Amino acid sequence: MCADSCLPKLDSFAKKLGCGGCIQKSDRCFDDFISPMIDFVHFEDPRNVTELRPIFMHHRFPKQLGPGNVPAGGSLQLFALQFRIALTKRLSLIAVKDGYAIDSSEGALDGLLDSGWADVTAGLKYNLIRNVKSGTLLSAGFTYEIPMGSEQTLQAVGDGEFHFFATGGQRFLDGNAHVLSSVGFQMPVDQSVQSTTVHWNNHIDVRCHDKVYLFTENSWWHWTDDADTGSAFGVSGLDLLNLGDTAVEGNDVVTQNVGLKLKPKRNMELGMAYEFPLTDFEDIIRDRWTFDAIVRY
Template identity: 50%
Template sequence: MTRLRLVGNATLAVMFAAASFATADGRENIASYFDLSDAESVQVAQNTTASPARLVGQTSLVEEFNQQVCFNTPGCCDDACGTGCCDDIACGNACCDAPGCVIPELLLGCFCPTPHCFDDWISPMTNPVFFEDPRTLTELRAIFLQHKVPLAAGGGDVQLYALQIRAALTDRLSLIATKDGYAVSSNPLIRDGWADVSLGLKYNLIRDYKTESLLTTGFTYEMPVGSPRTLQGNGDGEFHLFVTGGTELCCDWHYLSAFGLRLPVDDDAEESSLYWSNHIDYHFGHGFYALTEFNWFHWTESGSATNLGVSGGDLFNLGAQGVAGNDIVTGAFGVKYKPNRLTEIGVAWENPLTERRDVLENRLTVDLILRY
């Protein structure tokens, strides 16, 4: 009976602490809520601080407590900006690393669960093919784009329905599929059809739990398998080399930034360009975020395939003549909601901030992310 009482008290203690964290300190002695003796308090601590090996889909009580406390509580860094949840007594670094892969090997290795640390971050919204989240993630990201084309480029709208896939092969290495989908267009130059497909890898170079900072590098190769009538499938493919990183600012603010190069295999059929994307968000608590983003696109070399005078922005590479040296800056604002650490729902509105618009009049981006 004593053993059953101790186990029951340990379970209730963790559940009560997680539920009352926002109103109570959440890090007070758990035993004080249940009037436990000193010996019983020691036993509770032993039962709730261990993180034993687990099977896929199982979550220990302490891990569930850590996840709920770290995600649901604004300013959980103890009012010391730059010190993240993972340094709290309740959250050791062990809760931040993905457990060993225990599912059958698939493709290049095994797909690991998304690590728990950096759970209060959100993924960027705009420049969706190239602005890569620096975290190691296993997820499906459904994207809908409502893209309005300027009258100078034919006018009309393009709707894109896409699905990105990311799979953590280790706690630092990820497989990423960042471009695919089907486009529906009312623009006279772009017909309905399939987009090209991009596939690559990213590797986490720096991961600092104390400052909640990340630096990641990677590459993708865009395979020219899309529909020519949708202005896809041209050239011999395109390489994308990138560096992306982020950090937490004063507890509830987050900053992400990415720099990348687009290098076509056939530089006559497609142009070369670079970009710099930036994201800032603020967590209001209870999973609600406000965000703003800015993207700078610069074309370094023109193609020779078309004389349309527009390059295609982030979704197309038209191989246009005379676009070298062109610059476009876009700005966006939006909101995201995270009902839990494994789900994100977002919407963002984007407009060019420069006089040059290329093929972008404005764009609505909606995404749904489901993580493992």
């Protein structure tokens, strides 16, 4: 059984950086868990970790947008890099959105969207419950999306937005199965130009080999308020964009993914997942491939 000595501590690497104690090691008592992949901007790992996580995503748009069946289509590719830094035994700094998007959209989106830089989103996460014996985790936190991306990529809208979240995890079958779940509220600073949403994400995995995990995840989005100004396509943008649409209030979309993760070492993860909508309403997702790599300290 994992002991308290597994909690994050400084070592010579952090000292060489001159951080004076600002970087802690990842919590090793939950190394049997894997990080979620769906809605990667908002579905936060409940563990306290220090890591780098490059992400590549290939996202295809529906051929028609919203109830008006506006012609669309094409795709978008995103190259991103997340990082998390454990500042104390329970507090961590998280940066969950950045990167460069390559636009290959068609139809109405081709006139709105172009390649460019994504906004930068960062915040804090605090571990509220950490029970090594039962394998239970619960954390809460917030992020702020800084409107500093490329306007042609439909970033830098309004005054940014806050995301408040809670995320938890539970170990089953002696560490061979895990469930993660998170809920969040996405609130723009200027609600007249961006929509407001709540969302709920879930993950279940099974370890079928010491180094191989199979998993599936789902994500539910509900729009509680639309923007006062903007387009009227009836779509908003999920985790990629916030289009400021004036006709999205009351919309719901549910997506599902299936994926595989390889853990070649205790502190490394390589993952891939294929995501698709379950609801008739698709917002801006026809389907999506996501690939990630995680290296933890």
